């Protein structure tokens with residue numbers, strides 16, 4: 001039986017209002033704070049800084065120099081610099097060094113967080129607070145906006161209400177119910193003592209496990225996570241919901257149970273894995289709030305005290321890739337990684353299978369790597385790829401099975417170039433292609449320079465809902481609520497941009513939101529004025545090269561839309577046309593791209609909406625080809641119903657065939 005943890009937010013659960021009798025808290029919104037108010041400048045969840053008002057970046061050297069110049073003592077930590085807090089209530093005339101070192105400055109962004117008061121803000125906010133101290137004004141912990149406070153308060157209230165209704169799992173009325181519930185969640189091996197230690201409860205009405213979030217400051221309940229099981233066919237899916245909602249849910253589950261003197265930690269991607277690890281190996285373990293999809297930088301200060309961190313995020317390749325990226329944020333030198341594999345499944349599974357968890361932990365690989373590696377270091381990686389061929393091929397599109405056949409999937413670290421005639425529907429198609437992946441948990445960043453974000457979001461929302469919302473406005477909120485939960489972010493650039501600014505913003509987004517897919521629409525908008533004097537083709541090469549490097553360095557997929565040069569009407573677009581006729585230039589760009597996709601609107605056109613998609617380069621396994629696309633104007637969708645029907649039929653046929661094989665006892669076994 002395949003276990004597929006559903007990406008947070010995919011299935012919106014609407015049970016909270018029923019439980020608490022009131023409107024469900026919408027959770028904290030991350031809208032930008034009022035300019036000038038200290039510590040309140042938060043980026044809206046889905047929008048990154050605009051080039052008109054960029055947050056000035058700061059280097060670690062500048063931060064160190066500033067602290068020294070201001071006589072502020074600091075310790076050099078792993079991801080942060082630790083300084084005395086400006087906000088813990090001391091008076092401005094007392095030496096700062098007397099204050100506890102609870103203020104953490106992120107070495108990458110300069111943002112700060114005081115773990116004692118939860119005051120947070122940008123590097124500029126920090127400097128402003130230091131200035132205030134100099135002038136004898138006691139810095140006040142920055143308050144959140146009223147709206148946000150209200151929402152957090154409401155979420156706390158809802159959480160408390162649910163928490164009180166939930167029962168400790170080991171105290172359900174009859175033993176049979178306890179046994180069945182444990183079996184349902186695959187935790188029959190987890191002891192009552194472990195469940196008790198972690199405070200896991202069960203909410204009968206929602207058939208959900210409840211994991212609490214206690215404040216590290218005063219141990220009060222700040223929120224919670226509900227997990228329920230959904231069974232579809234042979235697949236079990238875990239559906240999660242949090243209070244407050246995912247953006248503001250920053251619980252490192254299990255952290256409050258770890259002793260002050262503990263210096264080693266195992267980081268997992270699931271609450272039940274943290275339980276299993278503690279029980280099986282007695283180690284300090286915590287779970288990330290959003291699984292392996294991201295490690296928000298605001299959590300880094302809480303992990304600073306650990307000298308050694310082992311990342312054991314899951315059993316699939318995506319978890320392995322995420323672990324490698326998270327280790328960079330945490331500082332490679334203190335991190336080890338548990339490689340996924342048949343004998344190293346996720347911790348709960350290891351406990352269930354009676355594997356030696358301590359031994360698996362001991363075999364974790366050091367994350368620090370040298371730039372020159374021997375085959376000895378690579379052989380395990382190569383083996384992993386051979387064992388996991390399905391996963392190596394990447395995330396499959398749900399709406400474009402034909403694309404899966406050719407490209408096999410969407411993989412990290414690749415560069416895809418996408419082109420097609422003017423007005424042929426490039427943006428519309430790529431919007432759906434990216435949305436499809438995003439709905440499967442691929443953290444996506446859009447750089448739409450040609451059409452503004454409102455128009456783009458409207459296209460995406462229509463594709464998401466699969467209908468014209470103009471005609472059913474009463475459904476807008478429901479779809480918009482679900483859409484908002486997607487791990488989707490937009491750059492606020494519009495019009496011509498400097499490639500360096502764009503790359504800097506992408507870098508920031510990768511660090512902050514663990515972006516694994518960036519869509520850039522389109523390259524022509526980076527051919528800024530500064531390039532006019534130089535050779536345009538050389539400029540294109542430079543830009544494509546910069547994106548290529550970014551994709552590789554950040555293990556991030558980039559889909560780059562490029563306008564073709566004008567073609568003879570009769571001719572289909574050829575890959576060479578992307579870069580003009582200069583063969584030399586094309587050779588370079590062709591080398592850089594892993595995939596080249598062309599939206600054709602010639603030849604196969606039999607109706608107004610007909611297009612076809614041509615895969616003309618595929619570095620992964622070389623398959624190239626074309627397939628027709630149906631277009632539905634109502635849903636702005638290219639995923640034809642015919643394809644879906646055909647896929648369903650194929651699936652049914654496969655199942656019948658598989659059953660026949662099993663019944664016929666041909667020796668073939670069905671993988672659980």
Ligand SMILES: Nc1ncnc2c1ncn2[C@@H]1O[C@H](COP(=O)(O)OP(=O)(O)OP(=O)(O)O)[C@@H](O)[C@H]1O
Nearest residue numbers: 421422423424425426427428429608609610611631
């Ligand atoms: N297959 C199709 N049939 C008919 N109309 C389509 C089709 N695909 C997209 N459209 C419509 O055509 C218009 C242009 O689409 P879109 O902006 O996606 O094209 P584009 O190729 O990105 O354009 P440009 O070359 O200007 O960047 C939109 O109104 C869109 O809804």
